[in-house]
Amino acid sequence: MESLEPLQYFLPQVWFFILGLFLFLYVLLDGFDLGVGILSLTASSEERRSILMTSLGNVWDANETWLVLMGGSLFGAFPLAYATILNALYLPAVIMVVGLILRAVSFEFRENAENKLVWNITFGVGSFLAALGQGFALGTVFEGIHVDASGHFIGGMWDWLTWRSVLVALTLIQGYVLIGSTYLILKTTGELQQTHYKTATIATWTTLIGALFITISTPIISEQARAQLFSAPLIYVFGAVPVLGLLLIGLLLRSLQRREENTPLIYTFLIFALSFIGLGFMIFPNIIPPSITIYQAAASPSSLVFMLTFIGFLIPIVLSYNIYNYVVFRGKIVGEAE
Amino acid sequence: MSEFLADTVTLSRIQFALTAIFHMLWPVLTTGMAIYLVVIEGLWLKTRNLDYYHHARFWSKLYVLNFGIGVASGLPMAFQFGLNWAPFSEAVGDFFGSILGFEGTMAFMLEASFLGIMLFGWDRVPPLVHWLSTILVAFGANLSTFWILCANSWLQTPAGGEFINGKFVVQDYFHAIANPFMVNSFLHMFFATLETSLFVIGGISAWYIFNQRQSAFFARSLKVILVIAIAVAPLQIFIGHLSAEQVYHYQPAKLAAMEAQWETVPAGQPADWSLIALPSDRDERNYWEVKLPGVLSYLLELKPTLDQPVQGLKTWDAANRPHLVGLIYYSFRIMVAIGLFFAALMAVTVGQWLRGKLSDTAISQQKWLMGAWVLAAPLGYIAVEAGWIVRCVGRQPWIVYGELRTVESASHLPAGEVLFSLVGLTTMYSIFLIAALYFGSRIIRKGPNRELPPPRTALQPTVDIEPAQHGRDRRPLEAQQ
Numbered sequence: 072m073e074s075l076e077p078l079q080y081f082l083p084q085v086w087f088f089i090l091g092l093f094l095f096l097y098v099l100l101d102g103f104d105l106g107v108g109i110l111s112l113t114a115s116s117e118e119r120r121s122i123l124m125t126s127l128g129n130v131w132d133a134n135e136t137w138l139v140l141m142g143g144s145l146f147g148a149f150p151l152a153y154a155t156i157l158n159a160l161y162l163p164a165v166i167m168v169v170g171l172i173l174r175a176v177s178f179e180f181r182e183n184a185e186n187k188l189v190w191n192i193t194f195g196v197g198s199f200l201a202a203l204g205q206g207f208a209l210g211t212v213f214e215g216i217h218v219d220a221s222g223h224f225i226g227g228m229w230d231w232l233t234w235r236s237v238l239v240a241l242t243l244i245q246g247y248v249l250i251g252s253t254y255l256i257l258k259t260t261g262e263l264q265q266t267h268y269k270t271a272t273i274a275t276w277t278t279l280i281g282a283l284f285i286t287i288s289t290p291i292i293s294e295q296a297r298a299q300l301f302s303a304p305l306i307y308v309f310g311a312v313p314v315l316g317l318l319l320i321g322l323l324l325r326s327l328q329r330r331e332e333n334t335p336l337i338y339t340f341l342i343f344a345l346s347f348i349g350l351g352f353m354i355f356p357n358i359i360p361p362s363i364t365i366y367q368a369a370a371s372p373s374s375l376v377f378m379l380t381f382i383g384f385l386i387p388i389v390l391s392y393n394i395y396n397y398v399v400f401r402g403k404i405v406g407e408a409e
Numbered sequence: 410m411s412e413f414l415a416d417t418v419t420l421s422r423i424q425f426a427l428t429a430i431f432h433m434l435w436p437v438l439t440t441g442m443a444i445y446l447v448v449i450e451g452l453w454l455k456t457r458n459l460d461y462y463h464h465a466r467f468w469s470k471l472y473v474l475n476f477g478i479g480v481a482s483g484l485p486m487a488f489q490f491g492l493n494w495a496p497f498s499e500a501v502g503d504f505f506g507s508i509l510g511f512e513g514t515m516a517f518m519l520e521a522s523f524l525g526i527m528l529f530g531w532d533r534v535p536p537l538v539h540w541l542s543t544i545l546v547a548f549g550a551n552l553s554t555f556w557i558l559c560a561n562s563w564l565q566t567p568a569g570g571e572f573i574n575g576k577f578v579v580q581d582y583f584h585a586i587a588n589p590f591m592v593n594s595f596l597h598m599f600f601a602t603l604e605t606s607l608f609v610i611g612g613i614s615a616w617y618i619f620n621q622r623q624s625a626f627f628a629r630s631l632k633v634i635l636v637i638a639i640a641v642a643p644l645q646i647f648i649g650h651l652s653a654e655q656v657y658h659y660q661p662a663k664l665a666a667m668e669a670q671w672e673t674v675p676a677g678q679p680a681d682w683s684l685i686a687l688p689s690d691r692d693e694r695n696y697w698e699v700k701l702p703g704v705l706s707y708l709l710e711l712k713p714t715l716d717q718p719v720q721g722l723k724t725w726d727a728a729n730r731p732h733l734v735g736l737i738y739y740s741f742r743i744m745v746a747i748g749l750f751f752a753a754l755m756a757v758t759v760g761q762w763l764r765g766k767l768s769d770t771a772i773s774q775q776k777w778l779m780g781a782w783v784l785a786a787p788l789g790y791i792a793v794e795a796g797w798i799v800r801c802v803g804r805q806p807w808i809v810y811g812e813l814r815t816v817e818s819a820s821h822l823p824a825g826e827v828l829f830s831l832v833g834l835t836t837m838y839s840i841f842l843i844a845a846l847y848f849g850s851r852i853i854r855k856g857p858n859r860e861l862p863p864p865r866t867a868l869q870p871t872v873d874i875e876p877a878q879h880g881r882d883r884r885p886l887e888a889q890q
Contacts, residue, residue, distance in 0.1 A: 129525030132480060136513065136521045142487050143510035150502020157491030158820055165830045168488055169837065172481040176841055179477035183848040224495075228823050374503040377582050382514050389518050396522050399533050 082375040083365040086148040087355065089382070090141060095347050097137035099250070099340060104134045106251020108174060108198025109244065110270060111191065119263055120191050122404055124181065126258045129400050131178065133393060135171065147378050151222050151368040152358040158224040159216045160208050163231050167204025173197030199244070206243035210236025212354065213289060215361040222363040235288065242281025249274035250343065253335040258404050264332075271335060272327050279320055282346070286313060289353075295361045296353065305352060312349040316342060418819040420827040421493040424834065428485050429801075430794055431838045435479030437793050440554055441606025442472050443547035446527075449633060450540050459863060464630055467857035468610065471849060473528055478845055480521075485834060493827065497808055497818035501577045504570070504585055505560055512556035520549030531864040539864075551599060558598050562590035565800070566659050567809050577809070589659055593652045600645040601796065604751060605789025607634045607641065612786025613853055615779040618772055622856065625769035631782075632767065635758060642752040649748055650708075656803075657709050657719075660810060662730045663803035665722045666737040668705065669695055672721040680705035680719050688734040693723055731805045740795035740802075747792035754785055 107123050114120045146153040157164055174197035181190035214233060217226030252271035256264055290297040300309050323338040358365045369375065446465060453461035487509070490498045498506065526534060526542040534542070563569075569585025570578050579585055611634045614627040656664045665671075669688040674680040682705040686698030706715050722730050731737060758778060761767055766775055773779075808815040 146506030
């Protein structure tokens with residue numbers, strides 16, 4: 072059994088990384104998707120809403136699938152975490168699922184409906200609810216989940232609702248609006264594009280303010296976070312993240328000012344990536360913050376190897392045909408074709 | 410009533426049953442229809458007959474409507490294992506979770522990614538690449554069926570490891586995947602989705618012919634599905650029979666419930682087959698029934714007398730056998746009756762075809778036959794739902810057969826939380842069902858757009874790199890400037 076021991080450390084770490092990758096791709100891709108959905112609530116005309124929805128038509132489903140991948144892999148690789156986290160987040164998860172459902176059906180119903188307004192609103196509201204549910208889930212990760220020694224949820228029904236989780240949820244929504252705006256800058260032209268330069272600029276500031284609050288308040292409130300943040304070598308990581316973050320935000324604002332088309336989306340991607348890396352370092356090696364580690368929650372090593380053989384092998388393939396999909400549909404949306 | 414509303418386990422069971430019953434309605438059509446779309450697009454590429462192209466475009470409208478609701482209603486299914494059945498997820502996550510992970514990565518992602526090209530990519534990729542996308546969508550959908558049925562049949566016949574301290578530890582993954590039920594369960598469901606779709610497509614085509622709208626055009630789709638149905642309808646009966654035999658060997662209590670058999674029939678005797686009965690769970694007997702003598706022995710072992718006994722429900726303690734015997738008994742009979750009806754309808758129609766009655770001009774005279782096809786359209790759904798009731802209600806009280814009980818597998822949630830989600834889901838699902846029927850019937854009433862020109866890329870060898878026309882809506886003001 073000696074030889075198994077390195078595996079018991081190595082495999083959960085690999086799976087932590089893979090799940091992080093799935094989650095990151097989800098947040099990035101469905102993030103702009105949800106952002107466009109939320110922005111559609113502000114669109115001034117039916118034509119504009121049409122463009123907004125058209126820009127998502129071919130990708131929303133694949134984007135959302137990263138969440139399904141994440142859920143399935145979490146279930147397989149860390150069954151305890153899957154069960155406990157969903158138990159703790161019952162209501163936010165239901166809100167998110169309801170939101171995603173509303174979004175998905177709105178696409179098809181709107182397409183066939185004469186009165187499109189109802190389904191436009193359902194689409195926007197669904198996007199908002201999905202983002203809200205995810206924001207509360209993220210907020211709960213910052214706050215920590217109450218568990219007993221064996222990792223089972225022992226908290227209350229409303230644990231996820233605190234002033235800080237509300238703040239995190241609002242910030243995430245702003246972040247989605249930002250990435251949605253920069254995506255639309257890339258995909259549209261004319262007045263619509265001008266509008267989204269404005270929404271992108273506003274969302275950059277609101278996201279920045281929210282992020283600053285969260286960054287500053289986390290070590291003040293949480294002792295655990297403080298201990299982790301201010302110990303070497305992680306202090307260098309956590310020192311670098313805000314500096315790089317501010318730099319990227321500066322670059323983003325400049326590119327918006329200069330009315331560049333591609334770079335705002337790229338800078339937004341990088342900002343998301345940076346926040347994500349920071350979050351990953353803060354949580355690791357836990358998977359049910361603040362106390363249950365990936366080693367405690369992991370499935371058996373043989374199960375992790377078995378999943379890795381199949382899923383690990385498929386990740387590059389899945390990524391490549393997703394990229395192909397974006398390549399096929401590159402370019403501006405100019406409107407109709409059946 | 411208030412006690413019932415305060416029982417988390419019951420509420421979670423109702424919620425899962427409701428979600429599963431509703432979700433099933435959509436993929437059951439799209440999974441089979443994807444294969445039909447591959448065939449019809451292939452026929453277009455081969456013959457270059459525009460009718461086939463217009464068929465592909467028309468049916469894919471119904472396809473995407475169903476697909477969207479399928480995705481939407483599938484999300485709560487994926488999350489419910491953790492939300493409502495956390496002890497179950499923890500106990501079997503090692504295996505069950507991996508399989509769901511495979512379904513997502515291998516199957517669903519494939520389907521979701523190539524769907525975009527299949528729906529909006531007609532003018533963006535060469536026809537062969539488009540056809541390949543349709544093939545990959547169909548392959549992904551059916552691969553989903555494979556993994557889901559693999560997971561479910563493992564619940565029926567858990568193999569490949571053992572429960573240690575309440576957790577399932579896998580010893581042999583391939584044995585667990587290839588559990589005794591897997592092959593037949595997958596084939597039975599694969600044919601079920603195909604058969605349901607064929608009879609929906611056939612029913613809609615027949616509706617046009619019945620109403621003398623574009624009869625020649627829809628005679629074409631009817632004949633395409635007939636050619637497939639000739640193989641599928643009899644095979645399904647055969648696979649269904651094999652599945653029932655498996656239940657007899659591996660889950661005798663379920664078989665007893667399917668047959669409302671309370672008393673054991675010992676080996677060496679003929680067993681009667683019950684045609685209609687009024688079973689009572691409480692009194693442990695049938696109030697009355699009509700029996701066909703000796704038929705069950707033939708069905709199970711192809712012999713007049715049994716080699717093995719057919720165990721009666723009373724063999725098991727009431728806590729260890731399925732309840733709702735009447736539901737299981739009638740669901741089974743309804744499923745079998747629909748399967749036989751499909752085969753008969755297919756045979757009669759092929760007979761008429763061979764007699765030349767399905768020609769473009771004569772087919773609209775076949776009023777009664779087309780009427781029967783229209784009526785057959787919803788039956789596949791009923792058969793599939795009934796089959797799943799037999800499969801999963803018949804497995805109770807076990808969630809993992811013989812190993813883990815359903816009541817022990819539910820999360821300890823406040824009943825109010827579950828009630829909240831149950832009410833929310835029920836309301837939404839009811840609205841969606843009505844909306845889907847409404848919009849689906851609109852698409853059908855509107856009919857195919859036969860003016861649609863073939864894709865531009867059909868004439869060009871390379872990918873069109875001009876900026877984009879992949880929208881579905883009217884041209885925007887901004888773009889018109």
